Amino acid sequence: MQDQQAPPRDSSQLGFGEVFTPHMFSMQYKDGTGWYDARIADRGPISLDPAALVFHYGQEIFEGLKAYHGTGKKVYLFRPGKNIERMNVSLERLCMPTIDPGVFLEAMKKLVSMDQAWVPRSPGTSLYIRPTCIATQPVLGVRTSSEYMFFIILSPVGSYFSAGFEPIRVLVEENYVRAAPGGIGFAKAGGNYAASMLATEKAKEAGCGQVLWLDAVERKYIEEAGTMNVFFVIDGVLATPPLNGTILAGVTRDSVIQLALDMGIPVEQRRISMQEVIDGSRTGRVEECFGTGTAAVIAPIGELLYREETLLIKDGAAGKISRQLHETLVGIQHGRLPDPHGWRVLVE
Numbered sequence: 001m002q003d004q005q006a007p008p009r010d011s012s013q014l015g016f017g018e019v020f021t022p023h024m025f026s027m028q029y030k031d032g033t034g035w036y037d038a039r040i041a042d043r044g045p046i047s048l049d050p051a052a053l054v055f056h057y058g059q060e061i062f063e064g065l066k067a068y069h070g071t072g073k074k075v076y077l078f079r080p081g082k083n084i085e086r087m088n089v090s091l092e093r094l095c096m097p098t099i100d101p102g103v104f105l106e107a108m109k110k111l112v113s114m115d116q117a118w119v120p121r122s123p124g125t126s127l128y129i130r131p132t133c134i135a136t137q138p139v140l141g142v143r144t145s146s147e148y149m150f151f152i153i154l155s156p157v158g159s160y161f162s163a164g165f166e167p168i169r170v171l172v173e174e175n176y177v178r179a180a181p182g183g184i185g186f187a188k189a190g191g192n193y194a195a196s197m198l199a200t201e202k203a204k205e206a207g208c209g210q211v212l213w214l215d216a217v218e219r220k221y222i223e224e225a226g227t228m229n230v231f232f233v234i235d236g237v238l239a240t241p242p243l244n245g246t247i248l249a250g251v252t253r254d255s256v257i258q259l260a261l262d263m264g265i266p267v268e269q270r271r272i273s274m275q276e277v278i279d280g281s282r283t284g285r286v287e288e289c290f291g292t293g294t295a296a297v298i299a300p301i302g303e304l305l306y307r308e309e310t311l312l313i314k315d316g317a318a319g320k321i322s323r324q325l326h327e328t329l330v331g332i333q334h335g336r337l338p339d340p341h342g343w344r345v346l347v348e
């Protein structure tokens with residue numbers, strides 16, 4: 001961690017989530033009182049009782065969105081309403097108190113505005129916003145906490161993958177699963193990531209950037225990729241797994257679907273079997289593959305490692321549609337392109 005007094009001068013060298021801005025938003029919750037003590041203060045360590053429930057039973061939810069530099073002094077949030085809505089869906093799933101959408105949006109705008117000198121300007125950079133909610137009641141009995149803390153921290157970030165818009169290689173995971181029907185796969189809960197780390201380590205050892213998860217029941221259908229939703233271009237159609245409760249409803253996923261439709265590309269939200277991808281990669285029917293997420297925006301996937309065999313997607317290079325969608329999305333986010341769906345929210 002680096003707590004700096006001034007924004008880094010050379011923002012082209014930023015990593016992901018290693019530098020933080022000087023301020024944070026926080027508020028507290030108690031049963032019977034509701035949310036109270038909302039404030040923006042200096043960013044710093046928080047003090048919790050070692051018995052705080054978050055440490056023992058994992059009641060924790062987070063979000064991730066970005067503020068982007070536009071022309072001049074303009075700074076935009078991208079579809080913050082979607083993240084606020086999703087955070088409340090996640091909180092409800094973990095029996096945690098929801099947050100008033102107006103208070104939430106105002107908190108993000110105020111905090112970003114205060115630290116706006118930290119919104120980097122180099123291509124590919126942005127200010128990552130990390131809202132987080134944790135259970136703070138100090139008690140060891142397994143129960144839902146009666147006390148919570150909500151906070152927001154900010155981090156100027158570069159490209160999520162160090163290589164930029166270079167295709168990544170993913171490991172198709174057949175043994176471990178990320179989420180099962182009826183579980184918490186649709187919630188942005190830290191626990192989902194804790195459960196995924198062993199497989200991710202294995203993927204890294206195999207030279208892959210991410211895990212491609214299969215469904216928990218049949219281990220046949222593609223779910224999502226590590227921190228991203230996943231798309232395929234098959235026979236000119238953009239296909240992505242449906243939101244069936246086991247995958248995250250990505251804001252980038254939703255935006256990419258809309259942009260593809262705007263471009264006249266047909267979109268299907270349907271089950272995609274691994275067999276279809278294997279066959280399609282051999283016959284050339286699978287033309288492109290990419291992941292979507294706030295951190296990486298669009299990450300082209302060039303190779304799938306499946307049962308020790310490498311499946312090349314086309315020639316392994318970033319595809320035309322992936323590139324086009326990436327350029328359009330980034331252009332809208334930074335205010336360089338028109339915003340036909342009203343996705344940008346001006347800070348202040």
Ligand SMILES: *Cc1c(COP(=O)(O)O)cnc(C)c1O
Pocket residue numbers: 064188224226227228229248249250251252253292293294295
């Ligand atoms: C956050 C996340 C995504 C991407 O969601 P966006 O809203 O596009 O950032 C996809 N999958 C998982 C598991 C995630 O945690």
